[in-house]
Amino acid sequence: MSGVELPLWAAVPAALLLVASGLLTVTGSLGLLRLPSFQARMHGPSMGNTLGCGCMLFASxxxxxxxxxxxVLHEFLITVFVVVTSPATAMLLMRASIYRARSKATSAGNEVVER
Amino acid sequence: MKHFAPVLAIALALMWLLMNDTVSTGQVVLGILLALLLTFWSAKLRPLRPRLYRPQLAIGLLWTVFVDIVRSNIAVGRIILGLVGERSIRSAFLDIPLELRDPHGLAVLATIITSTPGTVWVDFDAERGLLTLHVLDLRDEEGWIRTIKEHYERPLIGIFQP
Amino acid sequence: MTLLDYAAWFASGCFGMAMLFATWRVIRGPAAQDRVLGLDTLYINGMLMLLALGIRSGSSFYFEIALLIALFGFVGSVALAKFLLRGEVIEP
Known part of the structure; x- marks a missing residue:
């Protein structure tokens, strides 16, 4: 901690937020392993992206x-940035997965995959 | 002056000051100057301008979104950790008819829905006004439709449409 | 060691584990979009890890690194997702 002793009003909430952020992020990433299909897996990491990130940045x-x-409020910029950008990636990935499933099905001569 | 977007200019100036973490006179002047220049230059890139009719509704909307994000984080976390008992999770697509038509309102709705864990925005059919979502744990379709329409769509219509 | 140090160590451990999970998804697949999702999670977790390091060391340099990771990670995953969608990053 570079020798600086923080006052209690900052240390206690920051510690609680850090623990919450760690638990949320690790649970979200565990979803990548545990959930059965790609479309279900999409939902796991968005836990870390929203509340996990938010808790961490408030602690910081x-x-x-x-x-x-x-x-010092400049961490707020990262929060805004992550909140605005991570849905764009999620939406594009969702559409890519549907598009790929559909084109795979049509090229194999099957019917279009039921969404 | 027709192309001047005041909200964008204020947001850019604030962002500059936050990034530099200072309120010294020099940085304030530089930030305002940069914000004005960038606003004028970027007006040509995006000719479609949003009109805010009732911006005061945004405060309530932000609070609702925050509460919903916390609640759905807990719900998704329980599903991932297997704390929902033996019942199986049915993740499926869901169609919702919308009355919201303003493109900026739809963009905000897409961001809200996708950043709430458990729901991802898939598609919006502008002709039929039909929104397609993917929901991780679809148990109560009527409940989801009611939540989205009452929590998010109604305030957004109030903000972006007359 | 203060209370905050323990909390920061705990958070770093969690982020490290989350990064391992994401790496496993990148290596294992099975589809290309799973790998992109894994990369996306990996960069967010890496950014959070850097912020935890910043809290442990009490310096503000980590903030700038985290901001840059957030910016470039977003551009990278969007480019990859766009490529999966159409086979081109920038459509003619």
């Missing part, structure tokens, strides 16, 4: 504000 905000001694 508490700690850096307490170190510098004034409100």
């Amino acid at each position: 905000m508490f700690v850096s504000s307490a170190i510098v001694g004034r409100p």
Whole structure:
């Protein structure tokens, strides 16, 4: 901790948020392993992307504000950025999976895959 | 001045100040200057301009979205960890008829739905106004449709449509 | 070691484990979109890991690295997903 002792009002919420963020992210990524199909797996990592990221960035905000001694809000930028961008990736991947399943089915001479 | 977008300019200036983590006079002036220039240049890239009719509804919407994200995080976490008992999880597609037509409102709706764990936006048929979602744990179709229409669609119609 | 140090170590451990899960999905597949999803998760978890390191060391340099990872990771996964969708990243 580079020798700086943080006041309790910053250390306790930051520690709680860090633990919550770690648990949420690891559960979300566990979904990548445990869920059965690709379309179900899409939902796992979005836990880490939303609340996991949010908790982590608030913890980071508490700690850096307490170190510098004034409100430091630039972590907020990452939150906004992740919240705005991760749905774009998820939507494109969902459409790619449907498109690929469909073109695979038609090229094999079957009917179009039931969504 | 027809192409001037004040909300975009304010957001860009704020972002510049946040990124530099300062409110010194020099950075404020530079940020405002950059925001104005970028706003003018980018107006040509996106001629379609949103109109905010009732922006005050956004505060309530943000709170609803936050509560729903926390709740669905817990629900999805329980499913992944296998805490839902022996019942099987049925993930499926769901069609929802929408009344929202404004493209900016639809973009915000897509972001909200996709960033809530457990639902992913798949497609929107603009002619029939039919939204297709993928839901991880589809038990109660009527309930999902009601949630999306009342929690998100109604405030968005209020904000973006007259 | 303070309370915050323990919490930061715990979070780093969690992010490390999450990165391992994502790597397994990248290696294992089975479909190409599974690998892209794994990469997407990997970069978000890596970014969170860097922020945890930043809390442990108390320096603000990690914030800038995390911002850059978020930017480039997004561009990378969108390009890959777009390629899967049409076979081209930029349509003519």
